[in-house]
Amino acid sequence: MDDSYEIGHRLIVVVPDKTAEAMREVQMAQVAPEESFVKKIANTVFSFYGEPFATTLGKQAVELIKTIMDALDKGADLTTLSYSESKKMNLIFPPGHPRENVVYAQHPANHLMYYTASSFHRQAFEHKFAEVITLLSSLGANEIKVEHVSGWDQEFSAGLGVTTPIGDSASIGVGKNGAENSAIIFDAKLTGHDDPSIPENLTWYPHEALWQTVATARVNNGLKNFNLSLTYSDDYGLNAGFKATIKGTGLDLGGKFEEHQSTVWKITGTFGPEKLQ
Numbered sequence: 293m294d295d296s297y298e299i300g301h302r303l304i305v306v307v308p309d310k311t312a313e314a315m316r317e318v319q320m321a322q323v324a325p326e327e328s329f330v331k332k333i334a335n336t337v338f339s340f341y342g343e344p345f346a347t348t349l350g351k352q353a354v355e356l357i358k359t360i361m362d363a364l365d366k367g368a369d370l371t372t373l374s375y376s377e378s379k380k381m382n383l384i385f386p387p388g389h390p391r392e393n394v395v396y397a398q399h400p401a402n403h404l405m406y407y408t409a410s411s412f413h414r415q416a417f418e419h420k421f422a423e424v425i426t427l428l429s430s431l432g433a434n435e436i437k438v439e440h441v442s443g444w445d446q447e448f449s450a451g452l453g454v455t456t457p458i459g460d461s462a463s464i465g466v467g468k469n470g471a472e473n474s475a476i477i478f479d480a481k482l483t484g485h486d487d488p489s490i491p492e493n494l495t496w497y498p499h500e501a502l503w504q505t506v507a508t509a510r511v512n513n514g515l516k517n518f519n520l521s522l523t524y525s526d527d528y529g530l531n532a533g534f535k536a537t538i539k540g541t542g543l544d545l546g547g548k549f550e551e552h553q554s555t556v557w558k559i560t561g562t563f564g565p566e567k568l569q
Contacts, residue, residue: 300400302529303373304378304406305543306390311353312374318357357395358540365495368537369529370395386415395545397530401495407539408546409530417444417555418452419526423496424522424559425480427503428490430498431510434484436561439475443524443555449477477557484566486514510563527552540560 294491362371373381378390384405390396397412399419405417407508414473428436440446488510490497502520509515535549 301373303369303409304338304371304396305392305394305397306373306375306378306396307356307360308353309376311356311392312372312377314353315360315372318361347410355542359393363538363541363543366541366545368372368534368538369519369539379384382426386411389546389556391541391544394546396546397528397537398482400526400528401494405495407533410545410547410549412495412530412550413524413527413552414448414451414550420524421522421557424496424503424520426491427494427497427507428518428559428561429482431488431507432485432563432565433480433561434482434564434566436478436482436559437476439523439558439560440477441475441521441556441558443553443557445521446477472565480550482565482566486564490564515563517560519558519560522555522557522559524555 304381360370367484373383378385382404383390384402385396386408389408390406395409396406397409399407400416425436438449440449489505490507490511497507506515506518506520510518531552535545538545
């Protein structure tokens with residue numbers, strides 16, 4: 293996986309159109325180099341533009357600009373976008389979003405998709421996990437087992453909303469912690485098939501060489517079993533330092549911040565039609 297972000301804005305705050313326009317005017321205002329962003333906002337909004345500017349824009353908008361500028365002054369690498377810009381760029385947010393004052397983080401492999409900063413790691417990992425399950429199902433897997441190696445474990449996996457595209461014939465267990473093998477955190481038994489295909493529009497797949505190797509061997513050479521790893525090692529800059537930078541600025545992370553855990557899950561199974569007992 294290429295750990296660099298795609299072209300786009302890594303961390304964003306989405307605000308009303310007029311607020312975004314006013315903030316850019318503030319940022320472009322001529323001020324002495326030694327002045328901080330906080331001084332800049334105070335000088336420009338209330339002095340350079342005068343009280344009528346603040347009155348016209350609205351107290352809430354002025355406070356939001358102050359909040360964002362304060363975060364920038366503390367080192368937060370944020371980009372402010374207007375609601376109109378986010379729609380024009382076809383950005384994808386969680387249901388009910390975007391909301392002003394909330395920090396969003398860009399998906400590691402899709403520059404149009406954004407998660408709240410608080411849930412970024414859980415949602416990015418869940419998306420990656422769901423994609424590999426979808427891939428293996430489309431390749432004709434009749435059984436998929438996932439074992440915990442390191443990082444997030446049964447408690448985390450129990451909260452994953454992952455299904456397979458097979459339908460009612462699939463039997464899935466997520467977050468199991470039985471006596472047989474406490475490392476098994478996902479076990480899916482599927483009908484399987486011998487007509488393998490690679491789904492279109494996969495997000496993580498182009499960056500995962502091992503996934504590609506398994507898929508090619510299955511499609512071209514009739515591979516009968518698989519053994520691969522699901523890894524999530526990069527925190528993408530959303531860590532304790534980021535949390536500390538945002539804390540106290542007035543910006544919202546979108547909920548309780550979920551810390552990153554470097555995680556490896558082992559995925560094994562077999563391909564082909566389900567064997568009758």
